[in-house]
Amino acid sequence: xxxxxxxxxxxxxxxxxxxxxxxxxxxxxxxxxxxxxxxxxxxxxxxxxxxxxxxxxxxxxxxxxxxxxxxxxxxxxxxxxxxxxxxxxxxxxxxxxxxxxxxxxxxxxxxxxxxxxxxxxxxxxxxxxxxxxxxxxxxxxxxxxxxxxxxxxxxxxxxxxxxxxxxxxxxxxxxxxxxxxxxxxxxxxxxxxxxxxxxxxxxxxxxxxxxxxxxxxxxxxxxxxxxxxxxxxxxxxxxxxxxxxxxxxxxxxxxxxxxxxxxxxxxxxxxxxxxxxxxxxxxxxxxxxxxxxxxxxxxxxxxxxxxxxxxxxxxx
Amino acid sequence: xxxxxxxxxxxxxxxxxxxxxxxxxxxxxxxxxxxxxxxxxxxxxxxxxxxxxxxxxxxxxxxxxxxxxxxxxxxxxxxxxxxxxxxxxxxxxxxxxxxxxxxxxxxxxxxxxxxxxxxxxxxxxxxxxxxxxxxxxxxxxxxxxxxxxxxxxxxxxxxxxxxxxxxxxxxxxxxxxxxxxxxxxxxxxxxxxxxxxxxxxxxxxxxxxxxxxxxxxxxxxxxxxxxxxxxxxxxxxxxxxxxxxxxxxxxxxxxxxxxxxxxxxxxxxxxxxxxx
Numbered sequence: 001x002x003x004x005x006x007x008x009x010x011x012x013x014x015x016x017x018x019x020x021x022x023x024x025x026x027x028x029x030x031x032x033x034x035x036x037x038x039x040x041x042x043x044x045x046x047x048x049x050x051x052x053x054x055x056x057x058x059x060x061x062x063x064x065x066x067x068x069x070x071x072x073x074x075x076x077x078x079x080x081x082x083x084x085x086x087x088x089x090x091x092x093x094x095x096x097x098x099x100x101x102x103x104x105x106x107x108x109x110x111x112x113x114x115x116x117x118x119x120x121x122x123x124x125x126x127x128x129x130x131x132x133x134x135x136x137x138x139x140x141x142x143x144x145x146x147x148x149x150x151x152x153x154x155x156x157x158x159x160x161x162x163x164x165x166x167x168x169x170x171x172x173x174x175x176x177x178x179x180x181x182x183x184x185x186x187x188x189x190x191x192x193x194x195x196x197x198x199x200x201x202x203x204x205x206x207x208x209x210x211x212x213x214x215x216x217x218x219x220x221x222x223x224x225x226x227x228x229x230x231x232x233x234x235x236x237x238x239x240x241x242x243x244x245x246x247x248x249x250x251x252x253x254x255x256x257x258x259x260x261x262x263x264x265x266x267x268x269x270x271x272x273x274x275x276x277x278x279x280x281x282x283x284x285x286x287x288x289x290x291x292x293x294x295x296x297x298x299x300x301x302x303x304x305x306x307x308x309x310x311x312x313x314x315x316x
Numbered sequence: 317x318x319x320x321x322x323x324x325x326x327x328x329x330x331x332x333x334x335x336x337x338x339x340x341x342x343x344x345x346x347x348x349x350x351x352x353x354x355x356x357x358x359x360x361x362x363x364x365x366x367x368x369x370x371x372x373x374x375x376x377x378x379x380x381x382x383x384x385x386x387x388x389x390x391x392x393x394x395x396x397x398x399x400x401x402x403x404x405x406x407x408x409x410x411x412x413x414x415x416x417x418x419x420x421x422x423x424x425x426x427x428x429x430x431x432x433x434x435x436x437x438x439x440x441x442x443x444x445x446x447x448x449x450x451x452x453x454x455x456x457x458x459x460x461x462x463x464x465x466x467x468x469x470x471x472x473x474x475x476x477x478x479x480x481x482x483x484x485x486x487x488x489x490x491x492x493x494x495x496x497x498x499x500x501x502x503x504x505x506x507x508x509x510x511x512x513x514x515x516x517x518x519x520x521x522x523x524x525x526x527x528x529x530x531x532x533x534x535x536x537x538x539x540x541x542x543x544x545x546x547x548x549x550x551x552x553x554x555x556x557x558x559x560x561x562x563x564x565x566x567x568x569x570x571x572x573x574x575x576x577x578x579x580x581x582x583x584x585x586x587x588x589x590x591x592x
Contacts, residue, residue: 016539018465020536050418054420074469079504081532090466133424135383135393136383137355175362176363180362247363
C-alpha cells in the first residue's frame with residue numbers, strides 16, 4: 001500500500017488582476033443570460049445598466065454580442081484607440097478567461113488528458129451551463145464530473161474516464177477546503193480496552209474522500225504528475241482515498257477488500273464488522289495471514305491520519 | 317501616522333501567494349507585511365487557513381478582497397460580510413479593503429471588477445452601502461480605484477471626483493492603486509496626475525503597485541512582470557503626498573520566486589525616498 005502526496009498549487013488564487021484570453025473559443029450551445037428583468041438598453045438606472053453590462057459580458061464569446069454597435073456606442077464611451085464595442089469585449093474575454101483559469105486550476109490532469117483546445121471547449125460549455133452564483137470560486141468547478149457524464153459535454157475521451165478523473169481532482173479540491181480533524185494515533189488507540197475493540201467505531205478524518213472508479217484514474221493522475229504522457233487506460237475498477245493531514249494532501253490506492261473495509265469504517269461500522277467484511281474478500285489465504293494483512297492496513301490507515309477518534313461501544 | 321484613521325505605515329509588503337507558501341514557512345523571510353487576498357481564505361475551513369494563521373502570527377497583515385461587490389444593486393451579502401469580519405479578527409488584520417466596482421447582478425457573479433457609471437445615483441447607492449459595511453465591520457473600509465477599460469456615456473463625473481466624494485460622504489478610507497491610475501489614464505486618455513491631484517490623501521491608507529501589459533491600443537492590468545518606471549514615479553508622488561503610507565506589490569501571473577518578487581517590491585524604496 002503506497003500513498004502519494006498531492007503537490008500544492010490546486011488552490012486557485014483570486015486576485016484583482018485582469019486575465020487575458022489566450023484561445024479562440026469554439027461554438028457553445030447554451031447561453032447564460034442574466035436572470036431577472038430584461039436588460040433593456042433604455043433603462044438608464046444603475047440596475048438597468050448593470051443587467052445590460054452583465055448580459056453582454058456573460059454571453060459566450062462564440063456568439064455575437066447581444067448588444068449592437070449603435071446601442072453600445074450610446075451607453076459606453078469610445079477610448080483614444082478603441083471603439084466602445086472593443087472596450088466592452090475586453091470584459092467579455094476577461095470573464096471567460098478567469099473562469100477557464102479557475103477550472104484549469106481545479107482540473108490540471110483532466111486538462112492534460114483532453115489537451116488545451118478540448119479542455120478550453122469543455123470549460124466554455126461548463127461556464128455557459130453553470131454561471132457562478134456566489135462570491136467564491138472555491139466550489140465553482142464542483143459540477144464538472146456530472147457534466148462530463150451528461151450528453152451536454154463534448155466527449156473526445158471515454159466519458160467514464162473523463163468523469164472519473166474529474167471526480168478524483170474535485171476530491172482534491174474538497175479535501176483542501178474541508179476542515180481536518182486532529183489525527184487519531186496508535187498511542188491513542190492504546191487507551192481502548194481490549195474487550196471494547198470489537199464494538200468500537202472509528203471517527204473518520206473530515207478531510208477525507210473515499211472514491212470508487214470505473215477506470216484506474218489515480219494511476220493516470222500520478223503518471224501525469226511524474227511528467228509522463230500516459231495513454232488513456234482501459235476500464236478497470238479502482239478505488240482511491242484522498243485526504244489531508246495538516247497542510248499535506250495524500251492519495252492512496254485501495255484494493256477492493258481495502259475499500260470495502262475502509263468504507264465500512266467510514267460509514268460507522270464497528271471494527272469487528274468492517275474487518276470481518278475485509279477478511280471475507282480474501283480467498284486462498286490462511287486465517288492468520290488474512291488477519292495479519294487486515295491489521296497491517298488498519299495500522300497504516302491510523303498512522304496516516306485517516307481517523308480522528310474512536311468511539312467505544314458503550315458510547316453508541 | 318498621517319491618515320485620519322490612525323492606521324499605521326507598515327512599510328513595503330507583498331501579496332501572500334500560494335506559490336510562495338513553502339518558502340515563507342521554511343525561511344520566515346524578513347518582510348515588512350503581507351496582504352492576504354481575503355476571498356482565498358473565506359469559504360474554506362481547510363489548508364488556506366493553515367497558512368493564513370501561520371503568516372498572521374509572524375507578520376502584520378491587511379485583508380484585500382475582490383468579491384464585496386460594493387457597487388452592485390443586489391442586496392449586500394451579510395453572510396459574506398460575517399465571514400470577512402471573522403477572517404479579519406482571526407488574522408488581526410490592520411484593515412480591510414476591496415474595490416470600487418461591482419462583480420455581479422441578479423444573483424449571477426462574473427468574478428470581475430466591473431466599472432460603475434459615475435453618476436449621482438451611483439454615488440448615493442455606494443455611499444449607503446459603504447456605511448453599512450463599515451458599521452458591520454466596526455472599522456473603516458478602504459476602497460481601491462479599479463483599472464477600467466470602458467466608461468459610461470451617461471457619467472456625470474470622472475472617477476477621481478467620484479472616489480473623493482465617496483470617501484468624504486461615506487467617511488471611508490482609500491487604497492490608491494497607482495498602477496490602476498496609470499492603466500485607466502492610458503485607456504481613457506486622461507493625465508494620471510490629474511487623478512493624483514484630486515485624491516484626499518488624509519484618507520489614503522495604502523498604495524498598490526503592479527505590472528501591466530501594454531497592447532498598444534489599451535493596457536491590461538495583468539499584474540505580470542516588473543513595475544513600469546512611470547508607475548514607480550506615480551508611487552513616489554502619491555507616497556510623498558500621503559506623507560508616508562503602506563506600500564504593496566501585487567504580482568499575480570507568472571509569479572517568480574519569492575526573492576525576486578520581494579526584491580521587486582523593495583524597489584519601491586528608491587521612489588519613496590526611504591532607506592534601502
